[in-house]
Amino acid sequence: MSNEIKENEILDDVNEATEATEEAAEQIEEAAEETPEVTASEQEFESKISSSAAPAKQKGMKIPYERRKALYGYGFIALWFIGTIYFFIVPLIESLVYSFNKTQPVNGEMKLEYVGLDNYIYAFRKDVDYSPALVAMLKDTALKTPLILIFSIFVAVILNQKFKGRTLARAIFFLPVIIATGPVIDIINGNMSTGGYAGGSEQFSSMFEANLVDELLNFLGVYNISDSLTEIISSVVSDIMNLVWNSGIQILLFLSALQGIPTSAKEAANMEGATAWEYFWKITIPYISPMILASIVYTVVDSFVDPSNDVMLLVLTKSSSWEHGMMAAMAWSYFAIVGVVLGIVVIIVNKVVYYEVE
Amino acid sequence: MATKKEEKQFEKERKKARKERLKRMKEEGIEKYLTPDQIRYNRRKALIDSIWPIFRFLILFGLGFIILYPMIFMISTAFRPSEQMNDPSIIWLPKSLTMDNINDVWKVMDFGNTAINTVILNLVASVLEVLSCSITGYGFARFKFKFKGLLFAIVTLMIIVPPQIITIPLFMQYSFGWITVLKGGESLINSPLTMYLPAIFANGIRGGLFIYIFRQFFRGLPKELEDAAYLDGCGPLRTYVQVMVPNAKTSFLTVFLFAIVWYWNDFYISSSYFTRNDTVALMLKNLNATLIQELFSGQQVGIRQIIVWLEAGCILSITPILIMYVFLQRYFIEGVERSGITGI
Numbered sequence: 001m002s003n004e005i006k007e008n009e010i011l012d013d014v015n016e017a018t019e020a021t022e023e024a025a026e027q028i029e030e031a032a033e034e035t036p037e038v039t040a041s042e043q044e045f046e047s048k049i050s051s052s053a054a055p056a057k058q059k060g061m062k063i064p065y066e067r068r069k070a071l072y073g074y075g076f077i078a079l080w081f082i083g084t085i086y087f088f089i090v091p092l093i094e095s096l097v098y099s100f101n102k103t104q105p106v107n108g109e110m111k112l113e114y115v116g117l118d119n120y121i122y123a124f125r126k127d128v129d130y131s132p133a134l135v136a137m138l139k140d141t142a143l144k145t146p147l148i149l150i151f152s153i154f155v156a157v158i159l160n161q162k163f164k165g166r167t168l169a170r171a172i173f174f175l176p177v178i179i180a181t182g183p184v185i186d187i188i189n190g191n192m193s194t195g196g197y198a199g200g201s202e203q204f205s206s207m208f209e210a211n212l213v214d215e216l217l218n219f220l221g222v223y224n225i226s227d228s229l230t231e232i233i234s235s236v237v238s239d240i241m242n243l244v245w246n247s248g249i250q251i252l253l254f255l256s257a258l259q260g261i262p263t264s265a266k267e268a269a270n271m272e273g274a275t276a277w278e279y280f281w282k283i284t285i286p287y288i289s290p291m292i293l294a295s296i297v298y299t300v301v302d303s304f305v306d307p308s309n310d311v312m313l314l315v316l317t318k319s320s321s322w323e324h325g326m327m328a329a330m331a332w333s334y335f336a337i338v339g340v341v342l343g344i345v346v347i348i349v350n351k352v353v354y355y356e357v358e
Numbered sequence: 359m360a361t362k363k364e365e366k367q368f369e370k371e372r373k374k375a376r377k378e379r380l381k382r383m384k385e386e387g388i389e390k391y392l393t394p395d396q397i398r399y400n401r402r403k404a405l406i407d408s409i410w411p412i413f414r415f416l417i418l419f420g421l422g423f424i425i426l427y428p429m430i431f432m433i434s435t436a437f438r439p440s441e442q443m444n445d446p447s448i449i450w451l452p453k454s455l456t457m458d459n460i461n462d463v464w465k466v467m468d469f470g471n472t473a474i475n476t477v478i479l480n481l482v483a484s485v486l487e488v489l490s491c492s493i494t495g496y497g498f499a500r501f502k503f504k505f506k507g508l509l510f511a512i513v514t515l516m517i518i519v520p521p522q523i524i525t526i527p528l529f530m531q532y533s534f535g536w537i538t539v540l541k542g543g544e545s546l547i548n549s550p551l552t553m554y555l556p557a558i559f560a561n562g563i564r565g566g567l568f569i570y571i572f573r574q575f576f577r578g579l580p581k582e583l584e585d586a587a588y589l590d591g592c593g594p595l596r597t598y599v600q601v602m603v604p605n606a607k608t609s610f611l612t613v614f615l616f617a618i619v620w621y622w623n624d625f626y627i628s629s630s631y632f633t634r635n636d637t638v639a640l641m642l643k644n645l646n647a648t649l650i651q652e653l654f655s656g657q658q659v660g661i662r663q664i665i666v667w668l669e670a671g672c673i674l675s676i677t678p679i680l681i682m683y684v685f686l687q688r689y690f691i692e693g694v695e696r697s698g699i700t701g702i
Contacts, residue, residue, distance in 0.1 A: 066502070072594040073501025077509065080494035080569065083559020086537070088516060091527035098526070110530060155421065158414055171687050172422045175429075178683050182623030183643040184672050188428040244424045273399050276406065305520035307626045315522060324526050331523045339518065 099328035119329035156254035177248035257291035484617035495572025516566030
C-alpha cells in the first residue's frame with residue numbers, strides 16, 4: 001500500500017510540474033497578446049507551445065480560446081443560475097429575514113416587525129418542545145448513522161458476490177429506495193400502531209422482545225451492565241425495520257463503489273494469500289472510503305430533512321399556525337447546528353479517506 | 359472478447375484442470391508442492407467457501423423478509439373483508455378474498471383521474487428536470503470559469519438545505535410575486551406550473567443532487583471525445599447534444615427513473631402548493647380523513663375498522679411505480695453502478 005501511495009505522490013509531482021509548465025506557457029501567451037508588436041521569434045515560440053490557441057487565431061477570432069470556453073461554461077449554467085436566484089437564494093434570504101421578525105400575513109404581503117433575536121431566544125429558552133426534540137434528534141442521528149453505514153457496507157459486500165438469485169436479492173434490497181420516500185412508509189410505520197392494531201414495523205419489532213437482549217447478556221455471563229447500554233442495544237434491535245428500510249440508497253452507493261475496485265487489486269491480494277478478512281480491511285475499505293464520506297453526508301441530511309422527524313414536525317406545526325417567523329428561526333438554528341456537526345464530521349473523515357489519484 | 363457462453367465454458371475447463379492438478383498433487387504427496395502454510399490456507403479457504411453460502415442465504419433471506427414484510431402484510435390485508443380483521447383465527451391468510459376494498463378506495467381516491475394527473479405532472483417535470491440538470495452538470499464538469507467553486511458551493515447548499523426552510527417564501531412568491539404574470543396576475547397556487555417552473559430551471563425536487571450526479575458522470579467521460587468533436591468544428595452545444603448525451607444514456611435513464619420516483623412519492627412540496635388532493639401521494643397522505651368522510655359519514659372509527667381500505671390505497675398507489683421498477687430494475691442498479699456517482 002505504501003508503495004502505491006508513494007507512486008501516486010510521484011505522479012502528483014509530475015502532474016504539478018506539467019501544470020506549471022502549462023501555466024507558464026499561458027502566461028507567455030497572454031503577454032504576447034497584450035503587446036501588439038510581437039517579434040517573429042516569440043510568435044514562433046507561441047505557436048509551438050500552444051497548439052490549441054493557434055487554430056482559433058487563424059480563423060480570426062478575437063476572443064482567446066480559454067476565455068471563449070469560459071463564456072460557454074457560463075452559458076451552460078446560466079439556466080440553473082437564473083432559476084436558483086429566484087427559486088432558491090431569494091426565498092432562502094427571505095426566510096432568514098423572517099426569522100428576525102414577527103410575521104403576519106396580510107392580504108398579499110408578509111407584514112414584518114423587527115424583533116431581533118427574540119424568535120431564537122424563545123425557541124431555545126421558552127418553547128417546551130423544541131430543545132428536547134433537538135437533543136433527541138441529534139442523539140438519534142448519532143446512533144443511527146454508524147449503524148446504517150455498517151449495515152449497508154455489509155449488505156453491499158454480500159450483494160457484490162456472485163451467487164444464484166443475486167438479481168432477485170438486489171431487486172428486493174433496493175425496493176425501499178422506491179417506496180420509503182413516499183407516504184406509504186408512514187402508513188406502514190405509524191398509522192397502524194396508533195389504533196392498537198400493531199402492523200408493519202410495530203408488530204415486527206415485537207417479535208424481538210427487549211428482554212431477549214438482557215437474557216442473552218446474562219447467558220453470556222455479563223450481569224449488571226449499564227442500563228443505558230442495554231437501552232441502546234434494545235432500541236437498535238427493535239428498530240431493525242427502520243434500519244433496513246432506510247439504507248437502500250447507501251447500499252446502492254457502496255455497491256457502485258465496490259464495482260469500482262480494480263481487478264488488479266483483487267488479483268494481487270489473491271496472489272499474496274490474503275484472507276477475506278484482510279482483503280476487506282486492506283482493499284475494500286480504502287477503496288470505498290470516499291463513498292463512506294458520501295454516505296455519511298447523505299444519511300445525516302436524509303434524516304435531517306425527513307418531514308416526519310420530531311423537529312420537522314414541530315417546525316411544520318408552527319407553519320400551519322401562521323407563526324412563520326418562529327418557524328424560520330427554528331428551522332435555521334436547526335439547520336445551523338446540523339451544518340456545523342456535518343462540517344466537523346466531514347473534516348475528520350476526510351483525513352482518513354483514501355483517494356486514488358488517476 | 360469472448361461471449362458469455364464461452365466465458366462460462368472456459369471457467370468450467372479451468373475448474374476441471376485445477377481439480378485434476380490437485381488430484382495429481384495429492385497422489386504424489388502434497389507436501390512436495392506446497393508449504394505447510396499454504397496447505398493450511400487452502401484448507402481454511404475450502405471450509406469457508408463451503409459454509410459461507412449457507413450463512414449468506416440465511417442473512418439475505420432474513421433481511422429480505424424484513425423488507426418484504428410490510429408488502430406481504432399489505433397484500434394480506436387489502437384483499438380481505440373488513441370483518442375478518444377482528445377474527446383472531448386469521449393472521450395471514452383470510453378466509454375469503456374480496457375486491458371490494460380496492461373498488462371502494464378507487465372510487466374515494468378517484469384513482470383513474472388522479473393517476474393520470476400525477477403521471478402527466480411527473481413525466482413533464484422529470485423530463486424538464488433531467489434536461490436542465492444535465493446541462494448544468496455538464497457546464498460544471500467541463501468548463502473552467504471564474505467563481506466556479508462558489509457556484510458549485512450553491513449546488514451543495516441546494517442538496518443540504520431542507521425544502522421546509524424555503525417553502526413559505528416560495529409560496530408567497532407564487533401567490534403574489536411578479537411571476538404571477540405567467541397566469542395573467544392570478545396566483546400560481548394549484549397550477550402545475552409550481553412544479554414545472556423550478557424543474558425547467560434545474561431547481562426541482564432534489565435538483566442539487568441530480569446536478570451533482572451529472573457532474574460526476576460527465577467528469578468521468580474521456581476528454582478526447584470532446585476534443586475530437588471540437589477539432590471537427592463542433593460548437594460546445596452541438597458537442598453536448600451529439601457526442602456527450604448519447605454517451606450518457608444509462609446515466610440519463612437512471613436519473614430520470616429516480617426523478618419519476620421522487621416526484622411520484624413527494625407529498626411535502628406538493629402539499630404546500632396544491633390545496634386540493636391532485637396527486638396520488640397527496641391522496642394517500644389524506645386518505646384516512648377522506649375515508650372517514652366518505653365511508654363512515656364523518657364518524658370517528660378505530661384503525662382496525664379502516665385499515666383494509668388504507669392498505670388497499672397503499673397497494674393502488676405503489677402499483678404503477680412497482681410495475682415500472684420490475685421492468686426497469688436493471689437500469690436502476692446497473693445505471694447507478696456505471697454512472698459516475700462512484701467517482702466522488
